[in-house]
Amino acid sequence: MGKENTMNRRAKGTFLAAALAAIFPLAYGSIERPSLLPTPPMGFNNWARFMCDLNETLFTETADAMASNGLRDAGYNRINLDDCWMAYQRADNGSLQWNTTKFPHGLPWLGNYVKAKGFYFGIYEDSGNLTCGGYPGSYHHEELDANTFASWGVDYLKVDGCNVYAMHGRTLEEEYKHRYGHWHQVLSRMEHPLIFSESAPAYFAGTENRTDWYTVVDWVPVAGELARHSTDILVYSGAGSAWDSIMNNYNYNTLLARYQGPGYFNDPDFLIPDHQGLTADEKRSHFALWASFSAPLIISAYIPALSKDEIAYLSNKALIAVDQDSLAQQATLVSRDDTLDILTRSLSNGDRLLTVLNRGNTTVKSDIPIPWLGLTGTGCTYTAEDLWDGSLQKISSHIAVQLATHATAVFRISLPQACSKVVPTGLVFNTASGHCLTASSSCSVTFQSCNGQASQIWQVTSSGALRPLSQTAQCLTVDDGSVKIQACDTRGSNAQKWTYAVTGNLKNAKTGGCLTEGSVQMKTCLDERNGQVFGLPSGVQLS
Template sequence: MRRKDTTNRLPNGLFLTAALAAILPLVYGSIERPSLLPTPPMGFNNWARFMCDLNETLFTETADAMASNGLRDAGYNRINLDDCWMADQRADNGSLQWNTTKFPHGLPWLGNYLKTKGFYFGIYEDAGNLTCGGYPGSYHHEELDANTFASWGVDYVKVDGCNVYAMHGRTLEEEYKHRYGHWNVVLDRMEHPLIFSESAPAYFAGTENRTDWYTVMDWVPVCGELARHSTDILVYSGAGSAWDSIMNNYHYNTLLARYQAPGYFNDPDFLIPDHPGLTADEKRSHFALWASFSAPLIISAYIPALSKDDMAYLSNKALITVDQDELAQQATLASRDDTLDILTRSLANGDRLLTVLNRGNTTVKTDVPIEWLGLTRTGCTYTADDLWDGSVQKVSSHIAVQLATHATVVYRISLPKACSAVVPTGLVFNTASGHCLTASSSSVTFQSCSGQTSQIWQVTSSGTICPLSSTGQCLAADGDAVKLQACDKSGSDAQKWTYAVTGNLKNVNTGGCLTEGPVQLKTCGDERNSQVFGLPSGVQLSSGA
């Protein structure tokens, strides 16, 4: 299929910019073809729990257990093999072979077995010449491998990024784009394209200069349906804190909400419900946060031995409904301090979501003002349903929250018709430093996020950015300076801003980009650390940087 237009209207008010579309000008990317994967995948993968200790019996036992214990019927309908399923060498005709000791009946047989149990079949490969485990990679065999997988009944391929080296004068980032772009072309030409899970961004995460990471994230939504963007979740046998690992990947995900749209999902990695290093509240938080993100819910655990408590939260219908919401918005930060993260998003039926995480080590009580959720206090009463216990609050000014250490609560808030308006509201923060834009009198600064109302902003459909703490004031450009001014009802361009998929906030009047340091406008650069910002969910992306 060939592209008919370079600027396409997408669900949720997003625009695919001409610059982004030009990355792969010949094919339709996933955000242009959301019907391939309209909601994030749910299922099982062996890696975090078993790594290379995989075999046919593990997958048949897993399928049997998920079909009988309710997980399949709850939506977990994918079973994916990870690395180390292969033979050491390709066949004489170049095709991949499975390890016949691990899979004595063969992968076509396994694919058919999974299908009869009501599951889709997914598999793993690598963009390099070898996989991370040292098995044959797909470099120079992409089309053959894709067609081989399809003949085995596979409809989902995870392509890792080990053993990729810059070639032909390309930079390493360009090499990944070239290889994953080729995978995109191969899959797009198939009669039934495979779902494409990309691991490229993970190989650029964690560096002090994040320009390459941001650049890779710019093109992965065009190439595939989901992307692993950061470090692996802690494996079952790994050293370290499982909770710290979850929080690390949670943190990365909060930096990337602008990329997510129906058909493409940010992937913060697996759910690990049987990890012995997690408390019950930490397990539930892991699940609730991923559901609030509309992230993939891929379990990596020994499914037949999951406890009743684990089964109960993994099967929570209300949270799964949030995860699978067709709007596909990712929850974003409305407020953050040293202990609490408060996140919000909208749902397809107009409801508003509130998720509160206690990162601290003591029980916390707090009140969340409804204005922080983009709602109005004047004459409105809202219904807030606790998605864990089903309890209901009627609220008109704030939502009362009490959380144990490392616990998370999620409220689904229904809006009366007369009070259904929502303004995207939350933090404007630098995704490299983590500092929050802070209002103070007529000036603005970047400061450590402290949970104060002065750090919460509303972004209107006309492009104005207004602090909750200073009614009637708007963020404005004054030459190269940035300050607060009385909002100009005539629509001054100095008070209008555009927000691009690159994370740049550009002033309409000057064309300069908001820059951290002393707050100022500078020439928009190539996704510099100082110029990439996270904004509230629901903010419309503009064309250009």
Template structure:
């Protein structure tokens, strides 16, 4: 069963349908924050729009231009209305919206759920209806709602306070004649703590209210000495949350910082490829007029944009991980399978990927297309060899089955505790016992989640993850009994059917089951994409 904070199945379907009508695929466009922060003005946005139109970015799908913090005056009018800064925007935001619309763009805006924005400007708390009406009247159709300076309501927890405010915004926006796209930054104020229960709890209700979840940290701002580290930090937050994403609701790891001089071209390309593999928003925060031909080439790569905008909206999950390689995969609406491989090491390297790690039949043939070059590389079966991936580089391939019978995919990959970021590991020192270990041993850490509810290690497919009810979790010969069947909840719980208890990570790498608690650190797991949610 789903956790108590989640919608009933029928209500959840209705919410998902409504969100898909507002935002069927992840947004693409521009935001000023990471590159310019508060140094925004009318000219920045008109020049950005002109450059996006002339460079091919608009034609590639980047049709949203969003203002971030610091666009407004420091006080409201006597009737509570916000005003734009007339020095920064002398012709006004309605004029800017019309200018952008004539060019083929949509205008989005920033506000804060609290008493003040992060930059110290008037927040929306107590003025939600006025602000929503104002934004609609200005021709705006996208709202990023930040979460600075939110005072805890009397008798409410911080989580409850944020939920009340963001739910109130949802009620207002859903009644607008043309509902605004609602980007919710609430979870960013609960991530990275010693106890992630509140973070998970906020993530639980976001899809009920909006279309985007800004789930964690701001990506690197201009001048950051190590933007690659920041990108990888947001990447590691993103891979914890794939279970929440569905058509109409997207996990947002923040902006593409494609012009930062501290990044190599391979690192810039990697961020884009990983974000596209996640079906994440592709919002560029860069000086668009000065983007080089190499940056424009990858930002307008049609094959990768098609992956990002795929109708299934799946977020790629980890098929395997070791000290050098992250291998990610997901299904595409055409029946193809995506393979994305990131080299996290400081040197170029080569590798070989067994197709079984991607959930594919090892006996089928697959046509392979390199999504960077567009080249077809012939048919592959069994395993796929990848050569000379540069340091911090990412390669992406589309695998097309040679016949319909080869389209079957078994959810396959890592089972990762999303607090410790350690992986469920077979072949422990005590023989059949399963343990928790650093994600560095693909041969014993890749699991298949079968449609019958069994979970099998890829290396020993005749053995199933088993809860005897009186000791550590083991892998044992599959017999189809309830103690070998598991269900996976949106809350991240992996529950054994026989004992009714949840998979639990203990000290010293021990894996047991215990009474299911509410989204506690030791019991929340990320599973391979495609694992059924109960």
């Protein structure tokens, strides 16, 4: 099941294409053409900071500031407009018009301005008849609008999902699939397709029954290049906790690693570095976590007023290199308890990433064992680089961390050639309940609250076996209909072979059934049911 160094991206793309060919029969999916967006986008968007309070001056000042303060040269090379840029009425020929009070020189002029400063130009529309702000949506105008945007110099399009209603007997999920699928076909037929940022999954997030949400996040990787999967990050003027908002979107992102690869990126929404509700450590954590995910790094802030410290952490070359790594693998959970989240992933040169988040309210110290990182070498010494300050340390048994409240540590670990083997290692958890698969000394397995113990950390072997770090000679086994751990069969028993689908199902080779949360049982594989969708470690090959 698991290729023991990197995910087999070709296999993943083939699976998605085959499964979704009926949805988009006339076009090919972006995850199959990663050249359009091989690494996640970086840049600026006005929404979280300014919402509808946008105008020409905001964007020219932003472009000027990013060109002079180092952000553009650090990789933030996109200037994107969000909602409320347009006039309330279309022109007589049906085309969109910009608000001439807000943009007196016009959007083609603005596009030329930001391009002259070294930026790409992006824009916003909606798949409904109205945008979220009440301006003309693109429903029934998709091809006209796409060509209009291209004529203005736009190469990046965010399509929102407000004011979408089920039509022609379709369910609401089917309606979104129809509309975003049509957008995909329109863009794919263009001589120079626009990068397609989708918002469809966000409109199904937050429900107790996640079947529709799971279904939408299944098809968006073929329809576009990135998709916003959950609620908006807290806007500057909004009520509530900015840190809680970041953690909400972070938690959603941990559920979706299996979908990401070069050409398609899970989007947990904007970076908000000047939000008045965040501490310095929370701002740095926000950036470090998004970089560890290889998530889009789109800043929504008043760029000219960012402090030197904010510019410095946003320009961190080592973390940006992680975000832009060509493997595009998303960090996944190795361990979680009431305080610490530990995540790992592989990088394209064979290095291993370790990210540690303190979600608690006090300073914590922890020693993280090397086997938790998927490193199996005996007697090996590794070099760990702290990506915040560049310091190096040699590690052989564990790596020590000390973190203030809401702080995040990130280490890039170099593997000697003789110790370069990596086995995908981490949590097997239900993405609806958050409960972790747990092995006991009595050979039983249960789903429990995640507790940071080795009994909840699983290795996934290349033969498709799952074995807990607490008992590596034992493998997850189906025996007479029950699920337990038994001595690993070196002959490769089908009862110990599991396949992992892009839908999140863990299917047993002997029974053909799927692991199901409850009393840990095997049941008939169903379509995107809460009890059968699991997150697994990064590096596990999808069937």
